[in-house]
Amino acid sequence: MSATLPSERRYRERAFMEALQKLGRMPAGLTLPAVVILLVVFAIPTIELFLTSLNAPSYSLVNYHSFFEQRANVVILWQTITMSVVATVICVIIGYPTSYLIVAAPKPLRITLVVLVLIPWLTSGLVRTYAWTVILGDRGLINNLLIYFGLIASPLTLVYNRLGVYIGMVHIMLPMMILPLLSVMQGIDKSLMAAARSMGAPPFAAFWRVFLPLSLPGVRSGSLLVFVVCLGFYITPQALGGLSDAMLSNVIAAQVQNSVDLAPIATAAFILLAIAMVVLSLFGVDLSGTQARRSRLSTRPRLNRLISVVSGARYFNEIANRYRAKRWMNQVYEVAHGSVWSKIAGAVFIALVLVYLLCPGFVVIVMSFSDAAFLEFPPSSFSLRWYWAFLGDPAWTGALWTSVQIGFAVTILSTFVGTLAAYGLSRTPSKLRSVLTMVILTPIVIPVIVVGVAAYLGLADIGLLGSKTGIILAHSIGANASVVVIVSAALANFDRQLELAAKSMRAGPLKTFTRVTLPLIRPGIIAGAVFAFIGSFDDVVVTSLVSALAVPTLPLKMMENIKQQIEPTIAAVGSLLTVLPLLWLAALYLVWRRSKLSIPHLLAEPTP
Known part of the structure; x- marks a missing residue:
């Protein structure tokens, strides 16, 4: 009997080691450390929070009912969604033409522009938010310039309100909108635009019917990322906004630091999470790129119909065929080079966007060399x-x-x-x-x-x-x-x-x-x-x-x-x-x- 036990123990140990080796040979087994950390620190506590929000073990919606009963909570929730949507829309309006102009630039200039966009994205968000408190303040850069040129007599209220929050949020999130757009636009075959133009499509029609549909996956991915991140904004509304500009993240953080009751914290967190998950499930981000390929395929019939319509128009205008052919060739050439005025407008727009992205960092660097006992820009004297x-x-x-x-x-x-x-x-x-x-x-x-x-x-x-x-x-x-x-x-x-x-x-x-x-x-x-x-x-x-x-x-x-x-x-x-x-x-x-x-x-x- 005593000899049997060691042999059984050795057999079990050998079987255990073989099981571990087999697990190690399974590719999915390599994800085990990451999954274990995620389970311990995030997944299991998230389940506990969800059960707490449902008032476990009695399981009811009393906590959610209590949340929506309080008008202040509903106002802050609606405010959070509205501010996130507005910031996302502004990022799309600014980010789309910026990405388009960067992709259309020559390769050396394009690389430089991408690096200039990356620099503020890699810079501390807290530093950038702090910089805007100085730029937008009563004695900040903008008010000082406006007063200096005689455009205003007294400082404008640009900070500690909703405007200041939007400026800070868009500044932080704009690179996150531009980078997915660049990724998608870079993969669009530029000959498609040239083909549409060569068949007589006006520049705007070629863009609207060809380029824009192919770039929509980038718009969708960038918008979703920006919106979801904006839902969780905490520092920027607190630093740049007023008391009426708080977001739900600020309320949750204050409850964590000041309350021992997890039920309202879990409820507010899961309401925020539910909004994000609903949006992601409806317009989910596809990291594999299959959506981009599907979009590319689905727009080809549109391009074919466009070419057919233009070809029919050309058939009925054969009298001016030579003139039209010459004009079409000039338009194809314009696709690559553009007019002088469009170049100037594009350069000015890119310059303004880069100033907006890089100015806060520049202001912080200059102010750091001030010798004064308070913040001022420009510094009256310089020192270390x-x-x-x-x-x-x-x-x-x-x-x-x-x-x-x-x-x-x-x-x-x-x-x-x-x-x-x-x-x-x-x-x-x-x-x-x-x-x-x-x-x-x-x-x-x-x-x-x-x-x-x-x-x-x-x-x-x-x-x-x-x-x-x-x-x-x-x-x-x-x-x-x-x-x-x-x-x-x-x-x-x-x-x-x-x-x-x-x-x-x-x-x-x-x-x-x-x-x-x-x-x-x-x-x-x-x-x-x-x-x-x-x-x-x-x-x-x-x-x-x-x-x-x-x-x-x-x-x-x-x-x-x-x-x-x-x-x-x-x-x-x-x-x-x-x-x-x-x-x-x-x-x-x-x-x-x-x-x-x-x-x-x-x-x-x-x-x-």
């Missing part, structure tokens, strides 16, 4: 006084060091976990891959305040609320999703025949990955790591909820400074954070360039 004040204040440097520590920890964790998940998803059957991808990306496609509330509850359940470890886990659920998106894009362009070739030369799975796959997707991994660090370092909403005021990060210190006293020290901090995206872009460019130079050598090198 506030940089030395920042470096000499343990509160500021301690907060910076805390943010750096948390950011690097999140980067290491999310880069490893996210890369494993992306690699596994790329080799998983399509149906299972779609489900797992949707699960992993959930934290970045719903309002961030909901993620923060769920993480607050999840970390409280495991005893990590108010700790650095808890903040790292809370940040990692969004960072994992970002890494998965970026690394998956790199793997989508990866030729798997190279792996098969390496294996045919007796390279094992690990050596194949380290010698072939990893070097080719390294730029995507590094880009994912950069975005993971930026997202963690800049986070305010989630950190403010899960830190429980016990872990002072740099964004929290900045937010506290903005609330209590606006002194030029924060301008010095904002200036450093404004320059930081340039370093990220330079690092990404060097990695990309080095990768391009090393790929031919890598492919030529035999695998032992």
Whole structure:
């Protein structure tokens, strides 16, 4: 009997190890670390919040009924939806022509314009919001210029109202609208426009019937992303708006910090989540690009009908055939080059948009060199006084060091976990891959305040609320999703025949990955790591909820400074954070360039 037990134990241990090895050989098993973190920190607490909102275990809608019974809640909810819709519409109105003009620009200029759009997108949202409080203030840049030129006698009220909130929201979200539009517009075959013009279609008709339908997937994706993110806006309405401009996120955050009753918090969070999920389910973002292809196919009959109508018109105008042919050729040439006035108008429009995007960062940098004891633009004198004040204040440097520590920890964790998940998803059957991808990306496609509330509850359940470890886990659920998106894009362009070739030369799975796959997707991994660090370092909403005021990060210190006293020290901090995206872009460019130079050598090198 005693001899049987050890043999049974060894058998069970061997069976367990074989099961683990089998799981490790399953591609979907590589997503397990990301899914486990998501379940512990976000998914399970979200279910608990939902049950709490339903007044479990009695299960009723009393909490939702109580929410809608209070007129103030209904007003704030409607205000949240309205402000999000208005900001989204403004972003479409500004972002669509901006994207169109960028795509139509020559390649060197196009790259420069895209980089200029990326810089404010990578800059801290808190810094940009802080900059607008100075630009729009009574003694701010705009009022000073208007008074200087004699256009107004007294300062205009541009901040601490709805106008200031819209200016700040659109400024933060405009790059998020432009980038999906650029992605779709770049893939549209420009010969289709030329074909429509060559068949006699006027410029506006060619654009309206050909280009616009093909670009609608980009409009849809950008609008959905902007709207959902705007639903969770927290800092911008608080900093730039008045008491009547609060959004539901502000109410939820105040309840988390001041109340111990989870029922109203869970109810408000799920109402916000329900709005986002309904919109996403009706007009869902398709990350696979199939919608763009479907849209492209569905618009071809329209183009054919357009060509048929124009051809019929040409048949009835054969007398002027030579003149019309010459005019059509000139119009085709105009598609590529355009008139002088259209070039001037396009250049002025792009310049105004870039000034709007880049001006806040420029103002912060200039103000940081002021020698005055208060914020002023332009500074009356220049010095490094506030940089030395920042470096000499343990509160500021301690907060910076805390943010750096948390950011690097999140980067290491999310880069490893996210890369494993992306690699596994790329080799998983399509149906299972779609489900797992949707699960992993959930934290970045719903309002961030909901993620923060769920993480607050999840970390409280495991005893990590108010700790650095808890903040790292809370940040990692969004960072994992970002890494998965970026690394998956790199793997989508990866030729798997190279792996098969390496294996045919007796390279094992690990050596194949380290010698072939990893070097080719390294730029995507590094880009994912950069975005993971930026997202963690800049986070305010989630950190403010899960830190429980016990872990002072740099964004929290900045937010506290903005609330209590606006002194030029924060301008010095904002200036450093404004320059930081340039370093990220330079690092990404060097990695990309080095990768391009090393790929031919890598492919030529035999695998032992």
